[in-house]
Amino acid sequence: MAIRVAFFVTLALGATVAWGQSAPIVQPGAPGTATTTVAPAKAALAVPKVADADVVFMQGMIHHHSQAVEMVDLLRTRGKSKDLLALGERITISQSDEMRFMKEWLMERGKPVTMAHDHAAHMAGGGMPLMPGMLTSAQMATLAAAKGAAFDRLFLTGMIQHHTGALDMVDDLFDIPGAGQDPVMFDFATDIDNTQRAEIEIMRRMLKEIR
Amino acid sequence: MKRTLTQLGGGLALALSFSVSYGQAPTAPAKPVTPPRPPSVYSNPRSDASDPRIGLKAGLHDAGEAASGMEKIATLPKPKGFAPGDPGTTTAPPPTEQQGVGGEAPRTPPQQYGSANTDLAFSGNHLFVGNYNGINFYDIDNPGKVKLMTSVLCPGGQGDVSVYGKLLFMSAEAMNGRIDCGGQGIALPEGYKPPPPPPPAPEGTPAGTRPPRRPPPPSPDRFRGVRIFDISDLAKPKQVATVQSCRGSHTHTLVVDPNDKENVYIYISGTGPVRQPEELAACSAGDPDKNPETALFRIDIVKVPLAHPELAKIVSSPRIFSDEKTGAANGLWKGGTHGEGLQTTSQTDKCHDITVYAAIGLAAGACSGNGILLDIKDPKNPKRIDVVSDPNYAFWHSANFSNDGTKVLFTDEWGGGAQPRCRATDPMHWGADAIFTLDKGKMKLASYYKMPAAQTDTENCVAHNGSLVPIPGRDILVQSWYQGGISLLDFTDASHPMEVGYFDRGPIDATKRGMGGQWSTYWYNGYIYGAEIARGVDVFKLKPNKYLTQNEIDASNQVHFDELNVQNQPKIVWPQNAIVGRAYVDQLERSGALPAARITALMTALAGTDKKSAGQQVGLAKGLTKDAGSAKSTADGQRMRALAGILNTLGAARR
Known part of the structure; x- marks a missing residue:
């Protein structure tokens, strides 16, 4: 008997998952105005708007992040400080995950993961332009030639420069009207700001310690 | 049921x-x-x-x-x-800002x-x-x-x-x-054209030194x-x-x-x-x-x-x-500036x-x-x-x-x-x-x-x-x-x-x-x-x-x-009753703070409702208070004191 009851209720519980419930849907107005009732048929979720600037931001940030991953690759064989190695691993995990996130975001919206040709065409060799804060090829070469404590210092100053550029990119994004209205996009961009700002602070502490 | x-x-x-x-x-x-x-x-x-x-x-x-x-x-x-x-009720996004960044025609973003x-x-x-x-x-x-x-x-x-x-x-x-x-x-002002993306900075431009920004139109x-x-x-x-x-x-x-x-x-x-x-x-x-x-x-x-x-x-x-x-205002960063083109905006x-x-x-x-x-x-x-x-x-x-x-x-x-x-x-x-x-x-x-x-x-x-x-x-x-x-x-x-x-x-x-x-x-x-x-x-x-x-x-x-409201954290206060007391007894048993016989005695005392049990309750409370100071963990000591408090309350109520 007990088993039977249990079986029956299990079925019922499983079913609630699909049902959901309905209740009056209301929309408040500005203070001082009335709250209105919304017909269920009109309550469908608004589609988040995707602006040009959002797409360009994502494409540019993928490019930007890829350099951080390259820099950590150098750190693994050339760096000295164990704390810095650990931080480098965290940066590379963060930025690799975010690159994947950005690629998926673009692909789901039918956008290419690299910038349109006309944005990059004027650059020598047709490659993508350097995004704010990215190390120049000369800076990267100097970094790759260094080792030990000298490498650590160059890595820290370079990564601080690199991350600061990401903060600029986020600022630039939100300066563009209509950008960042998609909540996923808004959260992602503010998370980049939060994470990299905190990492910059950690790196500045490290830089002070190894001097 | x-x-x-x-x-x-x-x-x-x-x-x-x-x-x-x-x-x-x-x-x-x-x-x-x-x-x-x-x-x-x-x-x-x-x-x-x-x-x-x-x-x-x-x-x-x-x-x-x-x-x-x-x-x-x-x-x-x-x-x-x-x-x-x-399906069918989701409206397509307005054809406003999508063109010009490559790719297919805009799709409905996944939601x-x-x-x-x-x-x-x-x-x-x-x-x-x-x-x-x-x-x-x-x-x-x-x-x-x-x-x-x-x-x-x-x-x-x-x-x-x-x-x-x-x-x-x-x-x-x-x-x-x-x-x-x-x-x-937020709609853009009538006839507003989004500015072109900023030109790429020349190689070697230090970060954080970009030109003044154009403020977006206020809404x-x-x-x-x-x-x-x-x-x-x-x-x-x-x-x-x-x-x-x-x-x-x-x-x-x-x-x-x-x-x-x-x-x-x-x-x-x-x-x-x-x-x-x-x-x-x-x-x-x-x-x-x-x-x-x-x-x-x-x-x-x-x-x-x-x-x-x-x-x-x-x-x-x-x-x-x-x-x-x-x-x-930015007092949590005490490292000073580092020179070398580093910015100080990251505190x-x-x-x-x-x-x-x-x-x-x-x-x-x-x-x-x-x-x-x-x-x-x-x-x-x-x-x-x-x-x-x-x-x-x-x-x-x-x-x-x-x-x-x-x-x-x-x-x-x-x-x-x-x-x-x-x-x-x-x-x-x-x-x-x-x-x-x-x-x-x-x-x-x-x-x-x-x-x-x-x-x-x-x-x-x-x-x-x-x-x-x-x-x-x-x-x-x-x-x-x-x-x-x-x-x-x-x-x-x-x-x-x-x-x-x-x-x-x-x-x-x-x-x-x-x-x-x-x-x-x-x-x-x-x-x-x-x-x-x-x-x-x-x-x-x-x-x-x-x-x-x-x-x-x-x-x-x-x-x-x-x-x-969890971020307005309330202070939790438990009533002084046997139900709460039994939780402490279980914890003292789990940590091995008290021998089995005493655990049993405590459980019996907590269940007692007559005059005779009042004496037991007060007696056990006295023992717990005495032993709390030498408990092997701070938590056990606190549990003993709290349990003693409950036993005293129960005992006092029936005297």
Whole structure:
């Protein structure tokens, strides 16, 4: 008997998952105005708007992040400080995950993961332009030639420069009207700001310690 | 009836465990070449492959589930307006800004999980569930049969909610929020053409030296800040005030001043970009060295007159990061400048969330790169009294105090919540809780805790919101880990936190990343409510296991809140009765603090109701008080004293 009851209720519980419930849907107005009732048929979720600037931001940030991953690759064989190695691993995990996130975001919206040709065409060799804060090829070469404590210092100053550029990119994004209205996009961009700002602070502490 | 339901729980758990073998973990990313350094303090170990949470079947509404110490009793999917749009009703995006960046014609962006559920607030038998698109009100009179009452459409993200009497508060921070709660977002001015993307900087341009920015056109319709609703009529809440703030409100904290019956206060934590002064007067960003009025490096405090909530406004914006000696607003960075073209704009300049604990006059601020402790005896003028940082911490996110105020637990939301940070390759002390002891206003790191079951690469997972479970004699937190599920953790011993229960579902999607999982899970009057971002509202109750007895659960059910806003942490007080006493006895038995014969005697004495047992009760209390001082742990000593207090109360009542 007990088993039977249990079986029956299990079925019922499983079913609630699909049902959901309905209740009056209301929309408040500005203070001082009335709250209105919304017909269920009109309550469908608004589609988040995707602006040009959002797409360009994502494409540019993928490019930007890829350099951080390259820099950590150098750190693994050339760096000295164990704390810095650990931080480098965290940066590379963060930025690799975010690159994947950005690629998926673009692909789901039918956008290419690299910038349109006309944005990059004027650059020598047709490659993508350097995004704010990215190390120049000369800076990267100097970094790759260094080792030990000298490498650590160059890595820290370079990564601080690199991350600061990401903060600029986020600022630039939100300066563009209509950008960042998609909540996923808004959260992602503010998370980049939060994470990299905190990492910059950690790196500045490290830089002070190894001097 | 109750009994049948309890038994049913066992049946369900069995049924669920069948699904374990289905799942498969997608390939994990490359393992870090350099293993991170072990932390300087204890960090709980990852559980092994036999953990039932590993390999759960994926699915939005039919995922495999595993639970211990708690059982799910109800799930209610998100309602219309919050759930994914029905096919055909979702309108195509307007053909405005899409062209020119390459790619196909714009598609409808994916929103298969609807808008995200976020934070929870409770009042009487009502549950308020925040959402990026508004708030849903639920009747929880019968928690097993939660009933949707009203859906309120009012987008703005994140929709953090608090309730006080007939007032409901809601955070808005996004660019699309409107004063009138409209869902259409902010339209660009007539004929406005978006500027071309900025030209690439020449090679070698130092970061942070870009040209002055063009401010976007201001909008009188945009709302970023804290909304206040009158919910006297739960079927028709009215917006009575919109308190705008420079960075919007990512989260907020209700603060009740015991000495002020006429007002309540709201601490606004804003993490978003600062608005232009053209849109909201007196808002400007920048380094405090160059702009003393900067909206960075502060929190905003709203005073809400209870008789006239429409007059609510920001009354102070304390610079809680300032240097005590120099007064510099960016006082938490003491490293000075480094030269070499480095900027000085990267200090902690905001709080993500603040938990106030009025009973001890303190607040814990999880503020970007720091955890800070505030004296809030004067709620309008919080004063920073301590600050900590941690090289293992990416982003200080939220905090909970232990009930006795001797510990504070911070969370690190490494990756912001949308990234999978609980994989077997992610270190256990990253994206974890950090537990600090708190003594005379000083915080000291004691340990890290992370939900121990490795999650897949498609499950967003990191430490998130939780609340205390009022089990007397122990510090137990029920905590959300996004798609890592729920972890019940015991941090009674601040140096050795341990998991005592959990609930987890398989990934929403086994092949690609989806934003889902538990945003907030809070204990409220005998039940645990979860705001599942994608799947809806979950209701759980505690269930005895190896680490949790029925007596302890019964004791927790002796606690009742009339209202609960977790970031306005209430002081838990247990009644002095035998039910609570039995929880202490179970704990003293579990830790081996007392021999079996004494445990039996204590249980018998607690059950006694006559005059004779009163003598036994007082006698046993005397022994406990004597032995408490030599108990092998502080926690056991405290349990003995608390139990002695109960026995004395019981004994005295019958003399």
